[in-house]
Every structure is written in C-alpha cells, then in structure tokens.
Amino acid sequence: MGLPKNITDRPILGVIQNKSLREHVLEMLRNAIVNGEMKPGQNLVEADLAAQLGVSRAPLREAINILNAEGLLETVPYHGTTVTKLARKDIEDLYSIRSLMEGFAVQRLIALGQAEAVAERLRNICADMMRAADEGNLREVNLIDRHFHDTLVASSQNELLVMLWGTVSLRVRQVMSLRNEKKGNLHEIARNHLAIVEAIAAADTDRSVRLVHHHIGSTGDLIAEGWEKDSDDSPNTGPLPSTADF
Amino acid sequence: MGLPKNITDRPILGVIQNKSLREHVLEMLRNAIVNGEMKPGQNLVEADLAAQLGVSRAPLREAINILNAEGLLETVPYHGTTVTKLARKDIEDLYSIRSLMEGFAVQRLIALGQAEAVAERLRNICADMMRAADEGNLREVNLIDRHFHDTLVASSQNELLVMLWGTVSLRVRQVMSLRNEKKGNLHEIARNHLAIVEAIAAADTDRSVRLVHHHIGSTGDLIAEGWEKDSDDSPNTGPLPSTADF
DNA sequence: CGATCTTCGACTGTCGACAGATCGCCTTCC
DNA sequence: GGAAGGCGATCTGTCGACAGTCGAAGATCG
Known part of the structure; x- marks a missing residue:
C-alpha cells in the first residue's frame, strides 16, 4: 500500500473497464x-x-x-x-458478528501455519497506517484500517467466510460513515493493531483471538453508545467519547 | 412441527399468495x-x-x-x-462456518438467559424427530433437523446472524441433497441433538458449544470425506461411512 | 497444410412501453 | 357531518424487441 512515489509505478493507460x-x-x-x-x-x-x-x-x-x-x-x-435503517441493536449485532468472524479468521490463519507470513504483511499495513497517522490523514487511516481487516479475513483462506465478510464489511463502513467522525488518537489506533499483529506473529492463538475480540468489541460498544437508543437510523449528535475509533 | 392430526388445524382457505x-x-x-x-x-x-x-x-x-x-x-x-460448483474444500469451509455460527448462537442464547425457554422448544422438536425416526421417514427427519438448527440460530436474536445463516443454510441443504443419501441411524441422530438440548437446558455454555462444534464438525468431516478430492462438483459414488449424517 | 482473418449464430445486456397495484383525494350517500 | 366507495396519479412489476458481445466455424492467404 502507500502512495507510489513514482508516477511510473502506474501503467500509462488505465484499464478500460468494460463493466456492465x-x-x-x-x-x-x-x-x-x-x-x-x-x-x-x-x-x-x-x-x-x-x-x-x-x-x-x-x-x-x-x-x-x-x-x-x-x-x-x-x-x-x-x-x-x-x-435499510440502523438501530442501536443492529450495531451491536453487527459488531458481535464482526468480532466472531475476525476472531475465527485469526484462529484459522494460525492453525494453517500462516502466522509469520501474515504477520509480515500486516506489519507493513500497520507501518502505512502509522505514516497516515503522522499526517493526521483520517480518511487514509480509515482506508488502511479496512485493508488490514480485509487482509486478516482473507488470510483464513475460507472462501465462504470471505464472501460473508463482504456483506458485514459493507455494513461496518456504513456505520462508520454515519456516525459523526471523531478522529480520536490515530496513533493509538495503529498501536492497537500492532498488538494484534505481534500476537499473531507469536502464533499465540488465544491471545490473538482475545485481542481481536477486545479490539472490535470495545469499538462496537463505543459506537453503539453514541447511537440513538430507541431505534431509528442515526447516532445522536451529542458529544461522543473521544478515543480510538476502530 | 409434526403433521397435524386434525385437518381443522389448517385454515380453510389457503393464503392467497400475491408474490411477484x-x-x-x-x-x-x-x-x-x-x-x-x-x-x-x-x-x-x-x-x-x-x-x-x-x-x-x-x-x-x-x-x-x-x-x-x-x-x-x-x-x-x-x-x-x-x-456454483462445490469442491471438497468448499464443504470443509461451509461446515467450519456453520459450526462457528451455531456455536455462537448457542453461546448468545444462554447469555441472554433464554436457555430454559429455548431448550423447551428444542425438546419438542427432538420429540418430533424421534417420531419421524420411528417411522424411518428420512425426508421428515431432514426437515425437522433443519427446523432444529434454524431455531437454534434464530434464538441468538441476532438479526444479522439470522440473515447470514440463510445463505449458509441453503448451501448446507444443497450439499446434503447432492451427496448420496445414506440414512444411517436415524435414532442416533435424534439422540445427538438431544444431548445438545440438555447441555443448553443446563445453561452450560462451554459444554453446549463444544457439543455443537463436535456435532457439526464430525458431520462435515464425514461428508467432505465422501467428496471427490480434486475439486469438481460431486461426491464420489463409492461406499460412504455409514453413521449419523447430520 | 497451418495460421490468421472474417463471418455467423447464439446468448447476454439494455431499452422503452405497457400492465398491475397502491395510496390519497374526492365524490356520494346516508 | 361523517363514512364508504369510486377515481386518478404515481410508482412498481413485466414484457417484447433491439443492441452488444463472445466463441466457433468457415474462408482466405501464406
């Protein structure tokens, strides 16, 4: 990832997309x-x-x-x-499932003996994230965060999981865009991710899964807290707890 | 479930289905x-x-x-x-996910304090299954089995899980219909389910989840074993291990 | 005889128009 | 004056026809 420093990294002519x-x-x-x-x-x-x-x-x-x-x-x-409307309960449901899926992915990837290889890739992603955090570029951090979690899930090498993750991931993006963006501490976010990576690198399944669950669970709680309780579709506009967001 | 003994159990006029x-x-x-x-x-x-x-x-x-x-x-x-073709790997992936989802559902339903209520409903379903097993009615046992697992997942009260389960459930049905049906011991199937129900009734999360994982995992292994290894779409037609099927 | 080019056929992708359904408004009748 | 029923506008559901695309069979040239 990261932006190519050199324009020649890209092909001269963009791919003509003949999509329907x-x-x-x-x-x-x-x-x-x-x-x-x-x-x-x-x-x-x-x-x-x-x-x-x-x-x-x-x-x-x-x-x-x-x-x-x-x-x-x-x-x-x-x-x-x-x-589709998003009630608070939906957020909670969403983050439980997300936690479940990513936890499973981590467990699988370690069981497959891919811990070191995946950790290496994730480390690079974290480095990119760190750079974006240095620049205070929230949008970029978001993008890289997505890349991180997508990579995690894909590493499970379970096609069905990846497919289902597609749906879940879209919902997550929707939720994140809907709540008022509070940038929190971008560097803390990157550090959180790095902790997970190191647990994976150590092939420590229990710790990895626990960290993932905690990471996602606390995020979900945070976002759910800021959501209108009684249902409906939007977060309240009051002050949000300001800490790491995802 | 179970067939109504009395015709008056049904409405006189079927629902007019105005489906598109x-x-x-x-x-x-x-x-x-x-x-x-x-x-x-x-x-x-x-x-x-x-x-x-x-x-x-x-x-x-x-x-x-x-x-x-x-x-x-x-x-x-x-x-x-x-x-869509179904390779052996797909079966394995499918049953891992299924195991993951149902395990999660069980854990949730117990955490919600629904253990006793759900166990009661599941017991009834198992009773129906027992009856169908007595009659040697494989088709009916299959149907009731589906009902059992659908109920389990629905009891998690997680709408997103239920939605994703819809997709997974369809795949499971496809797999089950594709492999040559070997009826195995229908009563053993019912007994397996009953064990899960009792663990739920006892609100024993760990044991319930373990039983579910084992139940589904072993089934998946069994079916995967009978599948052509190198990919493609069909189970081999050789002799299948004859034991409980789901 | 073999490789490339050209046509042809079959099928998918897209369009504009029509049919059917629902809801709100208005009329009508009590 | 109020309720039931009819009327119409608006939108979704469906259709038949046309345009675009791809692969294969045949034609052309070396």
Whole structure:
C-alpha cells in the first residue's frame, strides 16, 4: 500500500473497464449507501434514479435487487425501496458478528501455519497506517484500517467466510460513515493493531483471538453508545467519547 | 412441527399468495438448486429457462442476480450463468462456518438467559424427530433437523446472524441433497441433538458449544470425506461411512 | 497444410412501453 | 357531518424487441 512515489509505478493507460451498467449502478449505489450519502430510511424512486444515472430501469432494478440481498436496501412490493435503517441493536449485532468472524479468521490463519507470513504483511499495513497517522490523514487511516481487516479475513483462506465478510464489511463502513467522525488518537489506533499483529506473529492463538475480540468489541460498544437508543437510523449528535475509533 | 392430526388445524382457505413473478421464479430456482435437481456446473440459458417457466427474461434475470449474490449461481458476463460448483474444500469451509455460527448462537442464547425457554422448544422438536425416526421417514427427519438448527440460530436474536445463516443454510441443504443419501441411524441422530438440548437446558455454555462444534464438525468431516478430492462438483459414488449424517 | 482473418449464430445486456397495484383525494350517500 | 366507495396519479412489476458481445466455424492467404 502507500502512495507510489513514482508516477511510473502506474501503467500509462488505465484499464478500460468494460463493466456492465448494472455493475456501475451497483457500485455507485453501494458507495452512496456505505458512505452515508444516502441516509437510512431514504426512499428510492426507480424512474427518477434511473433518469438521474442515465440508464434504463432494468439494470437499476437488478442492482437494487442485489443490494436487497446484501441487506443494504429494503424493498416492499409495490410500495418502494428504502435504505435499510440502523438501530442501536443492529450495531451491536453487527459488531458481535464482526468480532466472531475476525476472531475465527485469526484462529484459522494460525492453525494453517500462516502466522509469520501474515504477520509480515500486516506489519507493513500497520507501518502505512502509522505514516497516515503522522499526517493526521483520517480518511487514509480509515482506508488502511479496512485493508488490514480485509487482509486478516482473507488470510483464513475460507472462501465462504470471505464472501460473508463482504456483506458485514459493507455494513461496518456504513456505520462508520454515519456516525459523526471523531478522529480520536490515530496513533493509538495503529498501536492497537500492532498488538494484534505481534500476537499473531507469536502464533499465540488465544491471545490473538482475545485481542481481536477486545479490539472490535470495545469499538462496537463505543459506537453503539453514541447511537440513538430507541431505534431509528442515526447516532445522536451529542458529544461522543473521544478515543480510538476502530 | 409434526403433521397435524386434525385437518381443522389448517385454515380453510389457503393464503392467497400475491408474490411477484420474481419471487416465484426465485423460489423455484433456489429449490431446484438446493434440492440437487440442478447440478453444479449446469448452465442456464435465460431465454430457454424463461420460456420454460412461462415468464419473460426480466423477472428471471432479477432472480438470477439474487441467487448470484447468495452464491448459488455464478454468472460470467456475456458468457452465461452456471450453478456454483462445490469442491471438497468448499464443504470443509461451509461446515467450519456453520459450526462457528451455531456455536455462537448457542453461546448468545444462554447469555441472554433464554436457555430454559429455548431448550423447551428444542425438546419438542427432538420429540418430533424421534417420531419421524420411528417411522424411518428420512425426508421428515431432514426437515425437522433443519427446523432444529434454524431455531437454534434464530434464538441468538441476532438479526444479522439470522440473515447470514440463510445463505449458509441453503448451501448446507444443497450439499446434503447432492451427496448420496445414506440414512444411517436415524435414532442416533435424534439422540445427538438431544444431548445438545440438555447441555443448553443446563445453561452450560462451554459444554453446549463444544457439543455443537463436535456435532457439526464430525458431520462435515464425514461428508467432505465422501467428496471427490480434486475439486469438481460431486461426491464420489463409492461406499460412504455409514453413521449419523447430520 | 497451418495460421490468421472474417463471418455467423447464439446468448447476454439494455431499452422503452405497457400492465398491475397502491395510496390519497374526492365524490356520494346516508 | 361523517363514512364508504369510486377515481386518478404515481410508482412498481413485466414484457417484447433491439443492441452488444463472445466463441466457433468457415474462408482466405501464406
């Protein structure tokens, strides 16, 4: 990772992406949702949206159906499609599952004898994260954080887990974008990750899993605390506990 | 569960199902896949299938997209859609995840103080299973088994888990229908389930989780053993180890 | 005879139009 | 004045047709 210092690192001509309209629309909608540009509860009118995107309703509907299956949208027949609401309970559920999955991934990767190799890759990611933290670049730290956890899950070499993680990961991104960003201590975040990496490097399954559970669990609690309790879709706007965020 | 002895248990008029064509098609395809009527690797031609089902390609395509998201179908652009193949590794991955999820559900339900209530419901299900086993009705035992595990997962009261379980559960059904059914000892199956129930009733988290992991793990191993090793889509047709199946 | 180019066919991707359903408004009747 | 029922606007669900793409069979040239 990290930004290439040299422009020649990149190919001259970008890859021409011949993706179908459905893929384009899917990506756009997904991004809009997980980036919080489309707010939970918001209604989608197919014709309007199709016109706005400059496509017909067919590929749009196909994209909507996929997002439905992923749980980011909810369609009630003949009535309409809305962005799925996020209640506090959903956050808690989400972070339990996330914790479960990442804990499992760590356990698997160690069992597979990949501890040292994976730790090496994660160390590099942490270094990138440290650099981004030095620059106070929250956005970049976020991105690298995602990369870290994606790498962790992928290292389990369990395809099904990776697939399910895709869904969970999107939800996490949505939650993170929805709550008011409080940058906390970026360096502390990086340190937290490094602790996990070292436990993995030591091939200490119990400690690794415990650290992962603790890391994710406390984050989830923190975010859930800042969420409107009674349900609905948005975090309250009051002061958030200011500490490491993810 | 169990068959109602009395016809008056059912409503006089069945619910009029106003489901959309997409829903109908979706259900049909999904069933065809998880029941093994559509074999892994099999190709789908949209026009043919649409004609066969008596619908246009639009709702069919929407259904296909959803099944793609669920991982039961795989579409490569401009080339076609096929039923996802199942290699031995996939079975192993599947059963690890299943074990993970059900174990988590058990742990959660006990933590929620639902142990006794859930155990009661599960006991009833086991009783039904026992009855079906007495009749040697493999199909019914299968159905009740599904109900048992669905109940277990639902008892976690974690909506996201339930949603993800939907995907996993479908895969499990597919695998079970694909391997040559060997009935094993139906009563032993029921007994295995009962052991789990009693551990739950005792609110013994560790033992419950261990039993669940063992139960599912050994089943997965068993099925994986009977699968063609080198990949591909089908179990070998040689003799299978004959013991409890799920 | 073999390799490359060209056509052809079959299938997927997309579109615009029509059919069906729901909800809110308005009328009508008590 | 209030409730039941009809009417219409609006949106979703479905359809048939067209355009784009890919692989394979055949044609062309060395």
